[in-house]
Amino acid sequence: MSEMNGESPTVIGADANFKGELSFDKSVRIEGNFEGHIHSKGTLHIAEGANVMANVEATNVKVEGSCKGNLSVSEKLHMLATAKVEGDLRTSRLEIADGAIFVGNVVVGQSASSGSSSSSASSSSFRPSSVSQPTPTPIPRDPSRTDDPNANRPKVQDSRIPASS
Template identity: 35%
Template structure:
């Protein structure tokens, strides 16, 4: 994850929940969030959400992009790209534009591909 500018010429680092940290509640961020600890609750991030290999999330995730290496039991809405790394264990529902699932990742649940291509295909199916 990278530093980003807040518009005032200042750069900020991503929010990090470190290994050994447990959080219950809701996280809202204008930037990126990385979870290496345990979160029960919701994440709303305008940037990327990274769940590290030791990270665990139980709840909801709303973000631009996500990269999962840990354990997630959640409903996720990802505007752009979802990546499940080989060590990922995901249970739940993902709504995303694009998804990449590496060999070794465990996925149990539902994936809904959103975007103009999917919407167009649904509309053409209804017409015919």
């Protein structure tokens, strides 16, 4: 089970539930559940079936499982076909396989890796315990319209003959 750089990664197994802060210098493969914050100078691999709810700062990230949170990746973010990612992304290079699901905002390129720390992807605004659906923005109402659905219909005279009694 070797990673891109040829070394064996540290593995958080499929039966593990980890909550907190994770920092590492080389490679970590998450197969279980993780909630919190991840900071890495190496490669993070979120395996198929894994569930991660965290803000992530890493050199390289490979996603096959589910990840909710903001990702700031200095080199390459790779989402495979089974990936489900929800959050804002900043990365120098992005690869998304056909079938991967992504919901969020993206900044890709040199500006992403040299971006300021106030960027949305590296901010700490994501709170894993309070994941919610996006709030829809209402469409501004046209003041010339009324709430009456028949207001713009032409007026028609009733041509029926009154019933006789």
